[in-house]
Amino acid sequence: MTKLTEFSRKYEEFKSRNLTLNLVRGKPGSDQIQLSNNLDGVLEGNYISIDGTDTRNYGGLRGTPEARELGAALLGIPSERVIAGGNSSLHLMYMALELLAHRGLVGPPLLRNSNASAICPVPGYDRHFSMTEYLGFKMLNVPMDASGPDMDAVETRVQNDINTSLLWCVPRHSNPTGYTYSDETVARIAALPNLRRGQPDNPFYVLWDNAYAVHDFKEPAPKLANLDELAAAQGTEDRIVQFASTSKITFAGAGVGFISSSSTLLADFEGHLGMRTVGFDKVNQLRQARFLQNGKGLNAHMKKQGAIIGPKFEVAQFVLAKELGNLDPQIASWTEPTGGYFISLDVPNGNAKRVVEVAKEAGLALTPAGATFPYGRDPNDANIRIAPTFASVDEVQIAMELLTTCVRLVHAST
């Protein structure tokens, strides 16, 4: 039997099962969400924050002290330089990027130059890219490896191209590779804005989305260098904006987002916030902070979460290794994260779109091929993002068996 016949048969078997499987978005599973059900009722009628604020009332643009402490624990930054926001860090990123674009934050508006561009490490987070494009920036791909973005390429861009205005980063358990930036990479990123020293009209910013700061499911947990401390040593803190949230810790889309930067930039940001809102939802901030003991409860909570997520990644890795490992020649490669929400799979160039299509025809929904690249265009048509957290362990296993069958089928038919 030829390989094509073998995998066609296997594929038709999957198809005949009328499956409905989904490895699209990095949503927590219901088993994981349930770990935070005690958010409901945790306040026990006590709405008063430690500074005496009644959280049921208006005011307090920077958020409650407890929530800011929680944000500080996530980001590794003193709470005085953390603003606790609303339900989504992405919303804060959008606000910051929009301000950088049109109004400026401790600097001139970046989009007064219509060629302003953002450096986007690839593969990366689709929503960073769509937001950046939507707001009018051009985007430049820079490859990622296990130590982070290719810093030689990044530095060359920043140094030689005045239009280059910012760098997106997901520094820990990155989306979708799961990579964590090395100490050297973080140190070089902290120094990047200095490559524009003496050019106040052309500042360079780093947007540091630490979405997976505490999201480990397997040892060893990688240690991320503290960008804030390194930036202070370099004098670049006015050019670095950091984000985190509890969306993927407690309730997805119903957590608290955080933004941090230098005191100067935060004050500038707050000035804008005051034009936009009287304050975020402090009751939810208090609820999240009490539930996670102002950050002291993060470790224990994330261990429980890791125990639920870990087996889903384990089975995904098992199937990948069993079905696609040890092939000669090797036709696929994939990352093996110890945390975060994703696995990045590379199939032979030109095959990714087709694999996603045939998987869909057999009942498996995957993130569209190309989504992990700016403009939805993967120049090699090779990368597929796998998000195993939402499905059950059994579903992940079937989904991965189907996916690997599709990879082999498409390869055999080209």
Ligand SMILES: Cc1ncc(COP(=O)(O)O)c(C=O)c1O
């Ligand atoms: C890198 C990254 N940042 C931000 C988010 C969204 O965070 P939030 O729910 O706080 O807006 C996600 C969700 O997938 C993500 O992967």
